[in-house]
Amino acid sequence: MSLLPRRWRLPYVALLIVIGLLLSVSALQAYDMGGGGRPWEPFLWEFSSVLVIGALALGIHALVGRLRGLPWQRQLVAHALALPMFSALHIAGMFGLRFVVYGLVGLSYHPDELPTLLIYEGGKDAVSYISFCLISRGVWMAQAAERARLELAELRLARLADQVQPHFLFNTLNLISSVMYEDVPRADRLLCQLADLLRQTLAAQARAEHTVAEELALVRPFLDLMQARFGPERLVVQIDADAAASECRLPALLLLAPVENAVKHDVARHRGRVTVSVHAERVGERLLLSVSNHGDTAVPEAPPDPEGGLGLRNLRERLTARYGGAAHVEFGPEGGGMRLRVELPCGC
Missing domain, CATH: 3.30.565.10 (Histidine kinase-like ATPase, C-terminal domain)
Incomplete structure (x- = not known):
């Protein structure tokens, strides 16, 4: 959370919870139709993914910020290297949480084979990564525009304040004269x-x-x-x-x-x-x-x-x-x- 300003931390966590709940409710319907007997499982599956991606998204935002201003070729190389790392961390974190929870309740968990996971999750991660990059770039551009607006406002304020002193001085000297x-x-x-x-x-x-x-x-x-x-x-x-x-x-x-x-x-x-x-x-x-x-x-x-x-x-x-x-x-x-x-x- 250190990558996120303090005032945005609670709203960000709330957003992740809402997204997790929406995905979990949708997954629960398919789970019930498939004859599942443990209703908490869809919530674990979806929340384990959302929470890990939510943490990784902050890293993507920081990366996009650091890459700003670099030639597009260097940015492309950096993202090409970061994408598989993002996917690997997502898969490891998500299934790590699931193994821990299943172990705590005394149940065994058997995910798909690793090649299948890499193909299935990797494709979704690529879409997520590109989406986060585009959103983050928009956020950085908006922040830069806001900073420019504030700097312009400060310059304008300084110019207007500078007008006060001569105007007041000249009129007062005229009165004294x-x-x-x-x-x-x-x-x-x-x-x-x-x-x-x-x-x-x-x-x-x-x-x-x-x-x-x-x-x-x-x-x-x-x-x-x-x-x-x-x-x-x-x-x-x-x-x-x-x-x-x-x-x-x-x-x-x-x-x-x-x-x-x-x-x-x-x-x-x-x-x-x-x-x-x-x-x-x-x-x-x-x-x-x-x-x-x-x-x-x-x-x-x-x-x-x-x-x-x-x-x-x-x-x-x-x-x-x-x-x-x-x-x-x-x-x-x-x-x-x-x-x-x-x-x-x-x-x-």
Whole structure:
């Protein structure tokens, strides 16, 4: 069983038992019609064959895997040598089990003559061997395709994550530049805060994935930076996450771009006060995230992008690459503002 991954061992044994039972029931009918008096014999015959072949099939799978990539001529020679060995081991193991069981119950067992066995069992073994090789080759090809898909997804995730850092940096520098000539000490403080935040985001980006608590540890200083830029009278920040949600894992820097958009597209365009809220909640095995913004009085001078801009497109692509259809994203107006809802598996 060491050739089989742990998660597949029980299903594989169950499959062998089902096959053995089906073959045994079919053989029992012919056995009864022939006047047999020991109903357990067909079960012994079939299960002794199925169990031995089941063990040998794992060896065939490993052999096919090792031969991949070799010239077809070398593969053909290897299989030509392995086939008689497979048949010999099957015959020896199968009849060995039968002799043991018959001996334990005090009965004699008389199989056919060896030449007859080799011809009869050898023909069936050749069909079984070829079938196992074809199935195994299909399994290896599927595994290779899955590995390639995962590697492509990882590369895609890395590319998308790389887009977060420059986008966030350029927009933040643009915000800081607006106060550089009005209040130099204030601009200096903002630049120091930005430098600290960038160090944290670089560390987070290197890990690719971290907890919600670590993600919010990046969102908070960014919003602190924005409050220093706009003033607490213009920007109100609300961040909350329950303890269960804080332990869930998610792609690094997932929320930073949506929070940035909430500030960029709403706080910067409102004349009055805007509240930006970030909420995280765990429901069962699902993680629910939301980023919303609401203006108290004024209406934005220009409506925000209903698609959420580059930040939201990036977020959707990252979630699709990472979770496929298991993640859901909703974005739209709510209560005079905009709200982003994200639902994804809670990986811990």
